[in-house]
Structures are given as C-alpha cells and as structure tokens.
Amino acid sequence: MIEEALVNQLRKEKIEPTISKNKYKIKFTKLGKDDFDNKIADDIEIIVRILLVPDQHVCCVEFSKTKGRHTTFLKHYENYKNDENCLAFANDTLVDMENK
Numbered sequence: 001m002i003e004e005a006l007v008n009q010l011r012k013e014k015i016e017p018t019i020s021k022n023k024y025k026i027k028f029t030k031l032g033k034d035d036f037d038n039k040i041a042d043d044i045e046i047i048v049r050i051l052l053v054p055d056q057h058v059c060c061v062e063f064s065k066t067k068g069r070h071t072t073f074l075k076h077y078e079n080y081k082n083d084e085n086c087l088a089f090a091n092d093t094l095v096d097m098e099n100k
C-alpha cells in the first residue's frame with residue numbers, strides 16, 4: 001500500500017523508480033534546478049526502504065539521501081510525507097517515550 005502510493009506519485013511526476021524485487025526498496029532521482037540560480041542543477045538521489053517493525057503490526061518508512069544537497073532532500077522528503085496524494089495517509093507515527 002505504501003510502496004504503491006509512492007511509486008504512483010513518482011510516475012505522475014514522470015520519475016521512473018528502480019524497485020527492488022526482493023526487498024521493499026525504491027530508488028529514484030529527482031531532477032531539479034537550484035532555487036536561486038536556474039543554471040545550477042540540484043538533483044537528488046533518494047532511497048526509500050519500507051521495514052517491518054519486529055513484534056508489532058507497524059512498519060517504518062526510511063528515506064535516505066545518497067546524492068545531492070541535504071536541504072533539497074529535506075524539502076522533497078516533507079513533500080512526499082505530507083502530500084495527500086502520496087504518503088499523508090500513512091503518517092500516523094506514535095512514539096512511546098516511556099521505553100526510551
């Protein structure tokens with residue numbers, strides 16, 4: 001469900017991700033230009049892993065930047081996480097502070 005929603009959103013943006021057949025792992029490159037200078041490329045390579053939390057009925061979605069600026073990565077991460085057409089439906093994390 002999460003993997004399908006993210007892949008559909010990427011394809012709407014005309015990004016063809018590399019999807020691992022053996023793992024819940026999606027790799028893609030988001031092409032872009034610098035916000036202040038349109039002549040400078042600001043491409044970001046992202047890997048998304050969907051992991052099952054042991055002994056619980058929840059999963060974790062991990063976004064990792066492998067190439068590009070950190071600030072641009074954070075901007076795209078926030079967009080995917082909060083977009084109603086992408087992963088907003090799955091953004092209901094609960095943190096148990098007693099066990100930390």
